Amino acid sequence: MTDNLPQAQNSPLEQLETQITSCRLCPRLVAWREEVALVKKAAYRDQDYWGKPVPGYGDPVARLVIVGLAPGAHGSNRTGRMFTGDSSGNFLFPALFRAGFASQPQSVARDDGLELTNCFITAPVRCVPPENRPTPLEIKTCSSWFSAELELLERRKVTLTLGRIGHEAFLRLLNLSPRDYLFAHGAEFTLPDGTTLLSSYHVSRQNTQTGRLTADMFDALLGRVRKLLEPTS
Numbered sequence: 001m002t003d004n005l006p007q008a009q010n011s012p013l014e015q016l017e018t019q020i021t022s023c024r025l026c027p028r029l030v031a032w033r034e035e036v037a038l039v040k041k042a043a044y045r046d047q048d049y050w051g052k053p054v055p056g057y058g059d060p061v062a063r064l065v066i067v068g069l070a071p072g073a074h075g076s077n078r079t080g081r082m083f084t085g086d087s088s089g090n091f092l093f094p095a096l097f098r099a100g101f102a103s104q105p106q107s108v109a110r111d112d113g114l115e116l117t118n119c120f121i122t123a124p125v126r127c128v129p130p131e132n133r134p135t136p137l138e139i140k141t142c143s144s145w146f147s148a149e150l151e152l153l154e155r156r157k158v159t160l161t162l163g164r165i166g167h168e169a170f171l172r173l174l175n176l177s178p179r180d181y182l183f184a185h186g187a188e189f190t191l192p193d194g195t196t197l198l199s200s201y202h203v204s205r206q207n208t209q210t211g212r213l214t215a216d217m218f219d220a221l222l223g224r225v226r227k228l229l230e231p232t233s
Contacts, residue, residue: 012152016197017055020126020145028140029127033077036128041074050080052129056149057082058120061225063229064101065150067166069202070125070134077128080120081110087205096214099222104203104230118229122149124169139169147173157195158228161220163202170197196228 073084161167173222
């Protein structure tokens, strides 16, 4: 007897993830991500690297969207999940846990049980770039994936951009001029669509280990996010 029950369909975000992870549009980035995955870092030589574009991750009905820059060579490019397995994630996820957006303070692998609540993490570039510097053309080419994810995150109320590049890429995606919304740590803007844009220094080791960005500074920003997400009477 044939089973005529309908098959479960992947969600739109899951379908988009499949498309993102098979992208090969930027030759320089494809070559670099695959070289890093082949050569590996000595500390991870026994691990299989992801070595593909990294999709966004989090709650599909999130009202907070965090925008980074691009995967880390031995973090996301190894683990396959945004900010997972490197020093940036070691700063970001404990803060999200303290603020109630993450189920645990560690993010080490795609299957480590971490869940985000009311929060989604994305980036304008999905492949690790050499020296962490994507070209303007690569950012533009990757913008279709960035745009598609944002369109599916229909409940977005607050966007937190980490670093100038992510900040400006997000604004350009909305056809807004970065000159009208200048990047600065702690800057806050109300956008034409009624949502709020907050900006922060990137959670990179360069910023966190030098004290340019401290846990207290970032916790204060997430506290502001919580207030913005509170229901209004």
